[in-house]
Amino acid sequence: NAGVTQTPKFQVLKTGQSMTLQCAQDMNHNSMYWYRQDPGMGLRLIYYSASEGTTDKGEVPNGYNVSRLNKREFSLRLESAAPSQTSVYFCASTGPGQGNSPLHFGNGTRLTVT
């Protein structure tokens, strides 16, 4: 049972480069989320998708775009990477009830922008 799978695990980008972080879940969850974790800041919500076909901004959406490709997959795109986007990115999903259903997280993508 894979749960939430994120690829890649590690990535180094130069400023201005673009990349897409991939996330897939096999739990038939409706809602999916992207968070970033920075030292002293906890986990901050970038974007979320309450259901297939919908996406909404979270706390820190600037510099990112998302695509809910289907019920299983939710990707995060950096169009022009900046050093401030160096972080660990976590994808998560949850079933019906959203806030009353615990999030299931992937193991993260560690991104460094030089």
Place this chain on the structure above:
Amino acid sequence: DQQVKQNSPSLSVQEGRISILNCDYTNSMFDYFLWYKKYPAEGPTFLISISSIKDKNEDGRFTVFLNKSAKHLSLHIVPSQPGDSAVYFCAASAQNQGGKLIFGQGTELSVKP
């Protein structure tokens, strides 16, 4: 504006003793609270939760207490074990605000043998 705050970045406890992790929040609309545990190089995993209609929830060695008037919750681990060493995040959500989870900064717990 940090709506959920964990003011202690770290906590060190002796094995067998009680660990108490604290969390404060500012948004009175929060109605559901959770604790997550995170080991290095892994994603956070759900530990325990509490609804705003309760003031205590217990699951084995883990108990969460909620004080709504003080906008404060705490996680008690008794007895603490070395395997409990991890970063603990508290999180909160409000159903009428989309149910999105807002996390605190985390507290790193170290349980020494």
